[in-house]
Amino acid sequence: MSALGAGSTLCDGRYRLEEVIGRGGMAIVWRARDLQLERDVAIKVISDVLASDPSFVARFEREARLAAGLNHEALVKIFDYSIEAERPFLVMEYIAGGTLAQASGAELDADALAHELLGAVAHIHAAGIIHRDIKPANVLLGTDGLPRLTDFGIARSDET
DSSP: OOOOOTTOEETTTTEEEEEEEEEOSSEEEEEEEETTTTEEEEEEEEOHHHHTOHHHHHHHHHHHHHHHTOOOTTBOOEEEEEEETTEEEEEEEOOTTOBTTTTTTSOOOHHHHHHHHHHHHHHHHHTTEEOOOOSGGGEEEOTTSOEEEOOOTTOEETTO
C-alpha cells in the first residue's frame, strides 16, 4: 500500500486529503475535500496493518453499514464507503467544531448537549443498534452548537 499524505486523492481523484483531524486504534480520520461536490468531508481510513486483516475489514464495513442506516440530526452522516488500493475508507460529514473532549473547560450547555445526545441514542436503540463507545472523544461539536455522535466501530446490532 502506498502511504497517504496531505494532497493524496481517493476514488479516482474525487477526494483530496487535506489534514489529519483524528487518530484511533483502528483508523486515521482526515479532513478532505470532495472535489466533485465542492465540500469538506471527513474520511476515516483503516490503518494499513488492519487493512490486511479480513476480520477488521469486515468490522469496518459493518460500522459503515450500521451508521449509514441511521438518520438523526445528532449523528454524523455517512456519505460513502469504498476500498482503494486494498485500503477501506469511510466518507462522512465533516463537523468543524472539534470533539467534546477537546472542549474541556469551555462553557457548554450540558442540558442541551445531553438532550440532543440522548435523542440520538434513543434513535440508535430504536433501530436495534447499541453504540458501545459513547465518550467525549466520539462526540463532535458543530459550529451550529449541536453535538454529533460518531464512531460506530464497536457497535452491535440486534442480529449479532
